[in-house]
Amino acid sequence: MIDLTVNGRAERHDGDPAMPLLWYLRDSLGLTGAKYGCGVGLCGACTVHVEGEAVRACMTSVGDAAGKAVVTIEGLDPAGDHPLQKAWRQLSVPQCGFCQAGQIMQAAALVATNPAASPDEITEAMSGNICRCGCYQRIHAAVRQVVGGA
Template sequence: MTTFTVNGDTHRAEGDPEMPLLWYLRDLAGLTGTKYGCGLGLCGTCTVLVDGKPARACLLPVAELEGRAITTIEGLSPDGLHPVQVAWRELNVAQCGYCQTGQIMQAAALLATTPNPTDAEIDAAMSGNLCRCGTYPRIRAAIRRAAEGARS
């Protein structure tokens, strides 16, 4: 059994210790905001925060989570008022929307460590999160706006 927190609540994962966190979150915890993308950790759709750092939930076995703190899109801001979420809505970033929870979690992690990122820092941090619709200019603009909002 592995014990960890998800969005501040204690969870105990029993069963297959190699179960990816993604399936634990979706199938056992009922937190469906984290999406399945490629299953190989290459697209970033399943990005969550583990101890405040971005991680690919499709690759992370629950056995490696003992004592760790996981934040999903549902826990980033339950009322949807995190600066990144606000900026995403204000700038209508999402097109199909499928990748956006992973994009938002990656952006939130960036701003937590780099509150005033340059375009190059944004591009580097976001490079592992793919958007099939190509909303990259809106993603970058929303990250800039979220940084400005957090500073205000």
């Protein structure tokens, strides 16, 4: 039995502790914001927070998250009003939208740990998240807007 907290709610997993956290979130809890992209932790579409750190849910097992707080895009701000979500809308960041939850979660971890991130720090922090549509300039601009560097 694995106990964890997901978006502020106590949850229990009684299955295989090696199950990827992504499948637990999507299939068991119905939280489909984190997406399956590459399956090897390289694209960032499945990014969630575990204890405030951005992690790839496809490479993190449920067992790795035992006793920890997990936050998905659905729990970042249930009303969708996190400053990054507002900036994303204001700057019309997404094109297809597939990677955007992972992009926002990666950016939210950066903003939480470095609220005055420089443009170079933003680029470095976001470099592991792939956008197939090439929306990198708008993503960068939205993060800069939130850290006050717009």
